[in-house]
Amino acid sequence: MHPGTRPVDVGLVRRLVAGQFPQWEGLAVARFPSGGTVNAMYRLGEGMVVRLPLVPGGADDVLVERTWLPRLAPHLPTAVPEVLGEGEPTEGYPWPWSVYRWLAGENPEAGALSEPVPLAEDLAGFVAAMRSITLPGAPRAHRGGPVASLDAETRAAIEELRGIPQEGVDCEAATAVWEEALRAPGWDGPPVWLHADLMPGNLLVDGGRLTSVIDFGCLGTGDPACDLFPAWNLLPAGARDVFREALDVDDATWVRGRGRTLSQALIALPYYRETNPAMAQNARHVIRAVLREG
Incomplete structure (x- = not known):
């Protein structure tokens, strides 16, 4: 999916585990299918998963999670990944990697939610909990800055989609929604804690209810609009309203959130349309949802 992607396989994972965590040597190893774009996931036995970066940016995510997940977990209403082993580069593999406790559940699918309103409430509860955290020393969240910082890349994606x-x-409609987001007042409050990548693939549900949130590699502080993504990448219109009301989102933040979510989808669609069907399909869903609303 990305230039310079590092190949990994079951044999490498077995060697890494055996060399650094001999207590787990001999456990079954199997590739876990995932729509993720910068990490590979391998089940390790019944209760663990190995996560290996495929590109240098993914290695940075590993270190962010090691630092912050143990500190964030006590403040959150859902389960989050728990690091059980901190792997280091060896066997020709160049980056840090981690072993996590396995979190059961399935990714929710836009358009096929069994409990959309309760799920919207669950998601709002998670976002509100993140925002309430006051831990010092937070990094700046990926995508957490001003909307205008995304302008050039968003417009380039719109032009690519014209082709x-x-x-x-509808590139004219997409441009209009994007320009409305650019005109919206920016966030003038203190930066808040964000997950900053609340895609369906980073959520786990059971019985339609949110049980876990994973992949915190983009976490940090910034504009609260950054964690409104599920309103358009997952929730139907009625549940979207519930999500907004539960978080008491003002008009300017809502417009920025919609623009940010659309921007991500516009950029993702031409990039992933031939390499990652799950990402491309969700991007199409977002574009339809936003343009219907906007």
Whole structure:
């Protein structure tokens, strides 16, 4: 999916585990299918998962999670990844990697939610809990800065989509929604704690209810609009309203959140349309949802 992606396989994972965590040597290892874009996941036995970066940026995410997940976990209403082993580069593999406790559940799918309103409430509870955290020393969240910082990349994506007519994106409507987000007042309060990547693939549900949030590699502080992504990448209109009301989102933050979510989708669609079907399909869903609303 990305230039310079590092190949990994079951054999490498077995060697890494055996060399650094001999207590787990001999446990079954199996690739876990994932729509993730910068990490590979391997089940280790019944109760663990190995997460290995595929690109240098993923290695940075590993270190962020090691530092912050133990501190954030006590403040959150859902389970989050628990690091059981901190792997280091060896066997020709160049980056740090981690062993986590396995979290059961399934990724929710936009358009196929069994409990959309309760799920919206659960998601709002998680976002509100993140915002209430006051731990010092937080990094700046990926995507946490001003909306205008995304302008050049967003406009370039819109132009690229003009050249892919089979995707059927209304580029004029997308531009109008994006420009509305640029005009919206920026966040003038203190930066808040954010997950900053609340995609369906980073959520786990059981019986339709949120049980876990994973992949905190983009975490940090910034504009609260950054954690409104599920309103458009997952929730239907009625549940979207519940999510907004539960978080008491003002008009300017809502407009910025919608623009940010659209921007991410516009950029993702041409990039992933031939390499990551799950990411591309969710990008299409977001574009439809936002343009219907906006």
